[in-house]
Amino acid sequence: MIDFSSLQQTSAITDEWKYPAVDPINSGMLRVDTAPDHTLYWEEYGNPAGEPVIVLHGGPGGACAPIMARFFDPARYRIILFDQRGCGKSEPTVASAGPAVALTRNTTDYLVADINALRTSLDIAGKMHVFGGSWGSTLALVYAIRHPTNIASLILRGIFIGDRDDLRYMYQGNAATFADAPFALTAPGSYIAYPDEWAAFVEVIPPEQRGDMMRAYKAIFDMVPANAADRALQLRAALAWSVWEGTISNLIPKDDDPGKFGDAAFALSFAQIEAHFFAHHLFLEPDYILGNIDRIADIPTHIVHGRFDQVCPLTQASRLIAAMASFGAAPVSYVRTNAGHSAMEAQTALALTAIMDGLARIA
Structure with a gap:
């Protein structure tokens, strides 16, 4: 068999960036809670007197990276990147302190409160742009629903509503029948385009436990290890x-x-925080986002979504837009790129940059 993978070209952005990589102008740690002492790592880029934009990373459990500052004109914007509770350089993490500590008081309500704590600490008193992708789009929407007067605009990528069916598409697929028919298309799912990678994911779990893959993985994460x-x-x-x-x-x-x-420390925190949030339905009431769209109907909203997204299928953006339409609202811009999920795919990155360049300025 011939392996043609080396002939593939990456879909990731390379030298197409409009704005150069720059160093942060400031960074720090902000304690936002005690018992445990959750402390957030943050970085500031761009113009310290510019329009503030808060960047919300994905996951839950991901982290920010300096490259995320390149979506924004550094002369116009004051760009704030931060790692959410238990993520990246924030402390404590699952890798450093274990899940019993890192997952305590780590819920959506606390993450929303952390955004306001960061605003206060950085002297952001007025409106700000909120830029979020994947889980970051979820958190941005929840924050906007609860604090609409703080928002100048929402810039959302890879919409994640987080319903059970959305998660089953990615994590369940044909797992229940995999042992007997690994290539059978018995259910919709991301696995269809990634059979080898799917096998590696499924085979961690014994066949008799594959009826609920997320529950089976969560049980492993919740186990207190007794030995090597x-x-x-x-x-x-x-x-x-x-x-x-x-x-x-x-x-x-x-x-x-x-x-x-593939980094062990990142994976331990990322996987366990995601499983923690998913097991608790993102710590939100059913239909919380779509049921509260009226709260954000007047906020200028921009959406970018990859047509071939297999982490957050495009239907999630469709449902959000339909909910907005029911209140007479529509996104200011809606761009469907020929890309997958990552913000770092070229078409998506360029679309996000163009939207930021064209935003109405904060008075």
């Missing part, structure tokens, strides 16, 4: 969970390089 074998199983599960999402995030996967998703 238990610890090895937890790490294997965390890496499988993390690498699965990282692989399917790009239209053209990086077959030989999982990047941060």
Whole structure:
């Protein structure tokens, strides 16, 4: 068999960026809670007197990276990146302190409160732009619903509503019948385009437990390891969970390089925070976002979504737009790119940059 993977070209953005990579002008740690002492890592880029834009990363459990500052004109914007509770350089993390500590008081309500704490700490008193992708789009929408007067505009990428069916598409697929018919298309799901990667994800779980893959993974993460074998199983599960999402995030996967998703410390935190939030329905009431769209109907909203997104299928953007239309609202711009899920795919990155360049200025 001939492997043509080396002939593929990456779909990721390379030298097409409009704005150069720059160093942060400031950074710090902000304690936002005690018992445990959750402390957020943040960085500031661009113009300290510019229009503030808060960047909300994905996951839950992901992290920000300096490249995220390149979507924005550094002469116009004051760009704030931060790692949410338990993520990235924030402390404590699952990897550094274990899930019993890192997942305590780590819910959507606390993350919303953290955004306001960061606003206060950085002297952001008026309106701000909120820029969020994937889970970051979820958090941006929840924040806007609760604090609409703080928002000048919403810039959302890879819409994630987080309904059970959305999660089953990515994590359940044909897992229940995989042992007997691994290639049978018995249910919709991301697995259809990634059979080998899907096998690696499914085979961590014994066949008799595959009827609910998220529950089975959560049980492994919740286990208190009694020995080296238990610890090895937890790490294997965390890496499988993390690498699965990282692989399917790009239209053209990086077959030989999982990047941060293959890093043990990142995977332990990322996988366990995601499983924690998913097991609790994102700590939101059913239909919370779509049922409260009236609260944000007057906020200028911009949406970018990859047509071939296998982490957050395009139907989630369709449902959000339909809910907005029911209140007589519509996104100011809606761009469907020929891309997958990642914000770092060229068409998506360029669309987001163009939207930021064209935003109405904050008075």
